[in-house]
Amino acid sequence: MYELIPVAEAPELDAEAEERFVEEWPEFIFHDEGVKPYRERRVEYFPEWEFYLVTEDRRLIAGCWGVPLAWDGTVADLPGGFTDSLARSVTSYEEGVVPNTFVLMAAAVRSDEQGRGHAGRVITAVRDRAVAGGLGQVIAPVRPTLKSRYPLTPIETFMTWTRSDGLPLDPWLRTHVRLGATLLAPAPASQTMTGTVADWEKWTNMPFPSTGSYVIPDGLTVLHIDHDSNTGTYTEPNIWLRHA
Numbered sequence: 504m505y506e507l508i509p510v511a512e513a514p515e516l517d518a519e520a521e522e523r524f525v526e527e528w529p530e531f532i533f534h535d536e537g538v539k540p541y542r543e544r545r546v547e548y549f550p551e552w553e554f555y556l557v558t559e560d561r562r563l564i565a566g567c568w569g570v571p572l573a574w575d576g577t578v579a580d581l582p583g584g585f586t587d588s589l590a591r592s593v594t595s596y597e598e599g600v601v602p603n604t605f606v607l608m609a610a611a612v613r614s615d616e617q618g619r620g621h622a623g624r625v626i627t628a629v630r631d632r633a634v635a636g637g638l639g640q641v642i643a644p645v646r647p648t649l650k651s652r653y654p655l656t657p658i659e660t661f662m663t664w665t666r667s668d669g670l671p672l673d674p675w676l677r678t679h680v681r682l683g684a685t686l687l688a689p690a691p692a693s694q695t696m697t698g699t700v701a702d703w704e705k706w707t708n709m710p711f712p713s714t715g716s717y718v719i720p721d722g723l724t725v726l727h728i729d730h731d732s733n734t735g736t737y738t739e740p741n742i743w744l745r746h747a
């Protein structure tokens with residue numbers, strides 16, 4: 504049996520979670536300047552929306568977190584993506600706006616437990632928590648894991664790709680859809696990561712000798728390097744899903 508518990512209930516797992524889940528992401532993901540102004544306030548305002556999935560004997564399996572915000576249910580009113588959701592949740596909280604929607608921002612399963620359906624357990628449990636907590640709408644700006652194999656394909660095209668059984672080609676989208684989610688809209692600029700050329704060489708462990716566009720490991724789209732301004736810019740595309 505597995506249980507979804509708020510992280511505050513298991514501080515003894517924090518160090519392990521930090522270590523295990525950070526390695527699941529490409530380094531560049533942690534360099535979105537738009538996230539920095541909100542990171543600490545998010546942790547302070549919404550501690551109840553960050554969870555661990557654990558076994559009965561409290562072995563750490565997965566983690567996830569999200570934010571509450573107000574959304575009118577239309578595509579037009581969706582946040583721009585990950586970073587905009589974070590900004591909107593924090594700003595709305597400070598303005599006293601009553602939230603009606605839970606945005607599942609990230610989920611990760613420890614690498615030696617992937618492929619066993621844990622992601623589905625996490626999504627189902629967090630969705631139930633959201634509804635019980637008065638957040639009747641559940642959405643997610645999803646990072647489709649297979650997209651990194653197709654960095655040149657527009658996200659609008661990638662999100663239409665299905666298998667012969669009609670389910671999405673992407674395994675992570677497929678997991679959500681099997682649990683009742685529908686694809687709402689592309690989020691072509693969900694996050695933006697910028698750095699110097701040297702930063703990007705460090706984050707990707709690749710040299711970028713010329714100005715131009717580059718395919719990078721785990722990149723969902725290409726990185727643009729400009730030696731004149733000594734900058735690299737990567738704009739991460741995600742896909743908005745809504746859970747039933």
Ligand SMILES: CC(C)(COP(=O)(O)OP(=O)(O)OC[C@H]1O[C@@H](n2cnc3c(N)ncnc32)[C@H](O)[C@@H]1OP(=O)(O)O)[C@@H](O)C(=O)NCCC(=O)NCCS
Nearest residue numbers: 527609610611612617618619620621622623646674677678
């Ligand atoms: C994406 C992730 C959360 C899925 O968790 P999971 O518990 O392994 O998911 P499931 O067991 O339900 O498997 C979901 C699908 O992914 C596939 N899958 C799982 N692990 C995989 C892996 N390491 N490589 C390739 N495919 C994998 C499964 O086969 C399944 O596809 P299916 O529909 O053909 O059965 C997990 O792989 C992960 O933590 N990845 C790193 C972080 C991340 O990318 N998070 C998502 C963005 S928020």
